[in-house]
Amino acid sequence: MTSWDRPAVAHWDFPRSATGIGVLVEAGGALGVEAGTILRGVGLSPAELATPDLLVAPAQELAAIRNLCAAAGDRPALAAEVGAAYRLTTFGILGYALLSSPTLRDVIAMTLRFIDLSYIFSAFGVEATGDRIVVRLGGAALPEDVREFLVDRDLFAIDSVLRDLVPGGLPFTEVTFAGGRTDETLAAYGERLGTVPSSPGGGDGVTAVFDAVHLDLPLPQGSAGAVAMAEALCRDLAATRRTRGPVSSRVRVEITGSLSQGAPMPSVAAALGMSPRTLRRRLADEGTSYQRLLGDVRVELAERMLATGLLSVEDVAIRLGYAEASSFIHAFRRLTGTTPHQASVASRTRTSAAPRA
Incomplete structure (x- = not known):
């Protein structure tokens, strides 16, 4: 056998x-x-x-x-x-x-x-x-x-x-x-x-x-x-998924649904039936943190929204829960090394250069 x-x-x-x-x-x-x-x-x-x-x-x-x-x-x-x-x-x-x-x-x-x-x-x-x-x-x-x-x-x-x-x-x-x-x-x-x-x-x-x-x-x-x-x-x-445990995946979903309200950690923890302290510990066990997940989700959604060319930087900032566009621009640059405007232009350039079937 x-x-x-x-x-x-x-x-x-x-x-x-x-x-x-x-x-x-x-x-x-x-x-x-x-x-x-x-x-x-x-x-x-x-x-x-x-x-x-x-x-x-x-x-x-x-x-x-x-x-x-x-x-x-x-x-x-x-x-x-x-x-x-x-x-x-x-x-x-x-x-x-x-x-x-x-x-x-x-x-x-x-x-x-x-x-x-x-x-x-x-x-x-x-x-x-x-x-x-x-x-x-x-x-x-x-x-x-x-x-x-x-x-x-x-x-x-x-x-x-x-x-x-x-x-x-x-x-x-x-x-x-x-x-x-x-x-x-x-x-x-x-x-x-x-x-x-x-x-x-x-x-x-x-x-x-x-x-x-x-x-x-x-x-x-x-x-x-x-x-x-x-x-x-x-x-x-x-490899990417295996670094995201079950709790971090659920947190990402909750963050996505509550970004317009700022996605505060206590609210997300409550939605998952945990205290903020427990959530923080569970995420640490999975090798991540709430702030890291919040940043990841914001960047991913920002890149998708900017790529459409239909939303201004200010519109994207509002949808991601930032009080003002300048805060969004600063955070995006810190996390990605580029500005939202540069990312938007680069995305549209790649799309227009892509071969069409």
């Missing part, structure tokens, strides 16, 4: 892209559930879900999942319906890296290496035993109320991605849902998977098996050059 390396991150409590919540909103919309219902208590607006590079804490995504499950009602195949909404494009640069991988063996290795660029909650493992490849999704560490939904959703998300990668999809020869599923759910799952799943009592995860013959077959869009570039981008993105 042989095994791949363990996932780079062995837990589900990692910052993740807000796009994952966007997928839940999209899937809910197809089921007749309004976005506002799914986002209740999440701390994000529908517009913010499209914000590039916005990270959210897993607790926010779990809140959206609970809202969706409650609103969708009794749907035997809900996890399968939601899982099918995850496509290669959902995963951004990781999706491109998977698409560029030469073989399925490389896809598995890439996934394990950059698992925290995905939206998975289950404990993910893969092993080869003879002519069988066994995919295991464990749920022991997941919140009990959504455990079954999460492991099932993760399986169907994997199935959906494999359909994008492998012509005709990758047939599972065996699928086992431990812990028990209703006959109605198993029938609905089996119809989607093309195989008859089993669900013995006991356990808390999902096991899926496919034929090892698929491992080293060339994938149609595999490219050694493209995958090398994509892997480098994944490495850079993962």
